[in-house]
Amino acid sequence: MKIALFGKTFADELFYYFQQLVEILDRHNVQVTIHQPFYEFVRDRIRFGREPQTFAAHHELPGNADFMFSIGGDGTMLDAITLIRDSGIPLMGINLGRMGFLSSISKDEINQAVTSLLKGEYTLDKRSMLCVETPEHLFGEINYALNELTVNKKDTGSMILVHVYIDNILLNSYWADGLIIATPTGSTAYSLSCNGPIITPDSENFVITPIATHNLTVRPVVIPDKSVIRLKVEGRMSQYLVGLDSRSAIIDSSTEIVIRKETFSINLVQRLNDNFFTTIRQKLMWGRDVRN
Incomplete structure (x- = not known):
């Protein structure tokens, strides 16, 4: 399997979680390609099991990635779709930000979410544009x-x-x-x-x-x-x-x-037990009431 990684800068204390992601992918023998500017940001702080490939533009992705992981918040995911475009490559967001409506995988769920993806335990949520x-x-x-x-x-x-x-x-x-x-x-x-x-x-x-x-x-x-x-x-x-x-x-x-x-849509990766209503309840803190 080939997975592309896209991200921007993040705080020093979050490198631990990105290292965890890299190690999980390495253990499962996943071929990694990483966005060149993001690679320049992490290369001196992250240990890769094997040197990853890099990509710089949209045309370098089709055929070289089965999935893309967006590392950051919702803003990072919006930037990621400018690289995916109409390729149909599924996108999964790992949230290192705050709210995370789109990047719904929290940093504490990385291991579980990636393992489920690699087992094929996911659905694709088509989002119109x-x-x-x-x-x-x-x-x-x-x-x-x-x-x-x-x-x-x-x-x-x-x-x-x-x-x-x-x-x-x-x-x-x-x-x-x-x-x-x-x-x-x-x-x-x-x-x-x-x-x-x-x-x-x-x-x-x-x-x-x-x-x-x-x-x-x-x-x-x-x-x-x-x-x-x-x-x-x-x-x-x-x-x-x-x-x-x-x-x-x-x-x-x-x-x-x-x-x-738009004539094409974006495929968001969704875990089997996740759904839109669960997401909005959690993110908007619905039900956080003493009566519940």
């Missing part, structure tokens, strides 16, 4: 998001006005600090913090959530993900900020943004 189209091709080939697209004002000045069209029908013109278009996966991220609903991963929906809207009667809207969303932004400023998961770009007010469902 959104695709963004702009005349300027703002995000190049990586014009998709697992969590959300956001439109924000570029500074702390006045609100912006975002006109939203669903299949060429006007939904609303939002006076707000910004707007979020979230996938079901992203419904537990930025959208949730703006009072958006929690959507189960297989719901086949998008969520449109305003950020600090000026009109108190405006609420998040859930639409089918087969819809095509079109955004036009106005305001006193000539430029605005567009976020696509962990990436961002500046757009002019003349730019029209089109959002639709």
Whole structure:
């Protein structure tokens, strides 16, 4: 079996857990390939049983990895999908961060989770994504998001006005600090913090959530993900900020943004006893009540 490792920097006390992961893979004779920048970060602090291969770009992964492990938090996983793209390589997140909705394997569960994976005791959770189209091709080939697209004002000045069209029908013109278009996966991220609903991963929906809207009667809207969303932004400023998961770009007010469902999905590795409802109960601490 071949497993790719992707990560960023982390605190010194977490090297112990990464060393544990490396030793487990070595004991099971797993061939490891590691993202080159991440390898440069860990190479002087980690003992590898045999020297790992390295990769630097998306095109070096297909055929060289059966799985990818993301070492870090949810932000690290969002960066990992920019390497996986449409390859279909399953992704498992090992959480060295805090919340970890996506990277659901805690650092204390590494041994158990990896052993289960190597035994074939897992399922694949297909997560839909959104695709963004702009005349300027703002995000190049990586014009998709697992969590959300956001439109924000570029500074702390006045609100912006975002006109939203669903299949060429006007939904609303939002006076707000910004707007979020979230996938079901992203419904537990930025959208949730703006009072958006929690959507189960297989719901086949998008969520449109305003950020600090000026009109108190405006609420998040859930639409089918087969819809095509079109955004036009106005305001006193000539430029605005567009976020696509962990990436961002500046757009002019003349730019029209089109959002639709991406043609491919991301495969997240899920242990047999795990499910979405268990995750949100744990991460949001539901049931932590003296009456329970």
